[in-house]
Amino acid sequence: MTANRTASDDKLRAFLDREAKALGFADIRICRADEAANHADTLRHFTKQGYHATMGWMQETLERRAHPSALWGDVRSIIMLGFNYGPDEDPRPLLAQKDKANISVYARHRDYHDIIKGRLKQLSAKLLSRLRDSHPGGEIKVFVDTAPVMEKPLAYRAGLGWQGKHTNLVSRDFGSWIFLGAIFTNLDLPADEAEVDHCGSCRACLDACPTGAFPAPYEIDARRCISYLTIEHKEPIPHEFRPAMGNRIYGCDDCLAACPWNKFAQTAAEAKLQARDDLKAPALRDFLGLDDAAFRAHFTGSPIKRIGRNRFLRNVLIAAGNSAETSLVPVIEPHLSDPDPLVQGAAIWALGQLLPPPQLTEWAGRLAAGESDPYLQQEWQQALNKE
Template identity: 65%
Template structure:
């Protein structure tokens, strides 16, 4: 065990003050061995195939099961929270897009700069303070390594994993990012938070695709956040209408949580929503080529899914909009170079076009289509 250069209480006080100055809204400590059940729960999740196409979860399961599996020398884990809550303006409400089918719904966490870029540098600054005043070694993580952030956040006392499996805080509601600092120092644990969900099931009932087999269980294969962000290729037809106009992620289960009545607007300027990402117009988004997509979403987490996957999502929203003014833009994507975009465009065109329009376009396009998935989509659609 590494000896502390400074008394634990004094070290943690200095650390908390610095964290607050850097924009963090919560700091708690968990022992490295504080989540003994996490590995078994992860295994059950993986054994049931609920991770979908996220093969990296299975590949890293052993290291993910416990902090010491990832880094044997770790003794304590400092968990930090940074609030990204939306403000009270109607256009900033997490579900405002549902009343405006001509717009696209973007998850609150992605309406501003990529949180990885914001948080990681500040964690490194805090880690330097920890080493200089306390000694030992450190590692910092922001959702980019096999770390069980939510169970660790609960064990540290930042919140509890609600029935939707996300972390909920009595102070921050549902809107906060997590960062972790692993250290070889033995710091006094803050104590775990208990579950405050009670009999409430608002999050479970709000899910458009029934992605919760039971309270505290998630089947990612049915989750709109997974389908629009992590899932490659065409989105299964059974979920397309339920997706509505959600084009990147889904906040429904978070937004209805009663604990959000205590949430506050983000105080970090870089986490204030961009105005052009509150209710972006589908017509504009359908016109993005790869260069325009990269430019428009520069610095945004949306950029990482790429133009083709994003356009797939926008086309589903267009098909669900009922807005025939989008028909020409959707028609243009019937010849898109990417087969997933083409196949989704077929579905969207079938939703918006008249029978005569659909059959006329099919007669022009279908005979020359050489991708089996796209051909199947043409045959499956009935306008």
Template identity: 55%
Template structure:
């Protein structure tokens, strides 16, 4: 836990405007809304005098990239394999904020990724770490595995020393990205990021990026996992959230069979649930298409009649990647006569 002042990120407004102007936020329209409050804590709450930043480790106990080689399994990002961090971190922040208010009579507000607050620049200003070339906060003690939360308070607290950049010449995080989502160091183009594509993006995943998604069905840990500073993350492991073992390397065939009720039950209490069944199964079908396993073609075919056009379109792509040409030709001829959605029709018309 570290403290900074609300005026500690003067560079944030210009950086935010540049990212929005270049469209690097994709279709996350909420980033455009209230941009003045997002860039300056004093606009969000004029009474704020200090910002307390909290970091909670979620360092994995094993290599999070090991499941990427198991192409018939779905890989879920480390942060989503445990209880939703919004709930866990907000509880801890409310406890600290309550003590702060009780001891000095100050007013407090608690934020965990649900308000226009730029947590990463504020955390760097408070000395929790620095924003690495992958744009994520890096800690010398916890590596790239930190959840962040903020307490705004009217109390005048002594600020901590800002974090110093220790990335040096290292570019491992940029080089490992499967979809080349870093146009420049310290900048992320969400439109190419697997985490954005599999979690935030509501439409079909662009065809040219699907192969890069691999078997990642929710999020991506590649740029985090290769950070050299992770070697010191052992010290913070006692603070990490407990990961669910049943969410590691899940069979794609099982995931493809999830209806809405089964999806909600399977991922209850985790961040995965917020994405919704249709987007999640879209991701599963992209992973099936990337699996190279003809045995999974039947799992994709079963979803060609799904109620969701988003799912049907992804099923077409998966089928086209795994089915023999004669089988694909018969399916195309039969389905194009009954399909009405333009995006799904475009998938049938596209080259495999």
């Protein structure tokens, strides 16, 4: 903690610690806005290299994202909170079960945005109520991963953890399994000391990446990241990354799970962030039959719902193609006639992986001959010419 703290500061901090823990937060730390680093140069380098892929909003919000005061000129203090979502087991063994769908740990339960934002508002209300008489005019803004806020560097500066070589936050108490929330305020609050980087010479997270998405330590190229490709990317997934996706249908935990600091991780205590049983190791077959209504019903309250049925099926079909399970062919075949080329193309690729070209000729002759979409023509051509 910083020097020159008063007894009043200590009481306020004890109050915040107590209330944050009561709301389910695993940790709380505070930094001053004027001590936060300006990340404009880092962001310009990131976007200049094209590492942001199709996420154009990162360029559009670069100046506002660079420093907290650019987003809100009156901000004086930033309260950073961590919410533990540690799994009850290592998610990596599921990668070997090719007929199962591997969903990122963070998406196996309720959407964390809704849970955390509500509790940030509760904590903010308690803080303003406590300081109403001594600090009139106090204002607060809360953020959870949806505004141009550099949450991870701010968490680093506040002492919540440090940004590992995989660019995600690492906590000495919770490893890599921690959600972040931020409370911006115009109040002067007692600040904490910044954390230090404890990665040392370790490369576990970098070496674990199946697509080589880290051009250097502390840098990530979204264009090669399976999390980006399966969630944010709206177009067909490039062929070069499809085999490496394996059975990952939504996100990827490889770099997070590889971190040695996870030996201190704890299983999520919050019931709403504990994995749904039906999302721990679901069968690919069960997802291949979902229409739009069934998809929406199955993923109500889940972050998976936001990518929509078509992108979701694109991912599931690629996983099916990687499964070596020819028994899935009958449930893949109907998607050759799907109205969305994104789904059709993934179905063609999946069948091309599971069947030799001669067995594709019937479908190719019936569907590919009159195909006018260049993308689908290319998918058929590659499937039929596979050695």
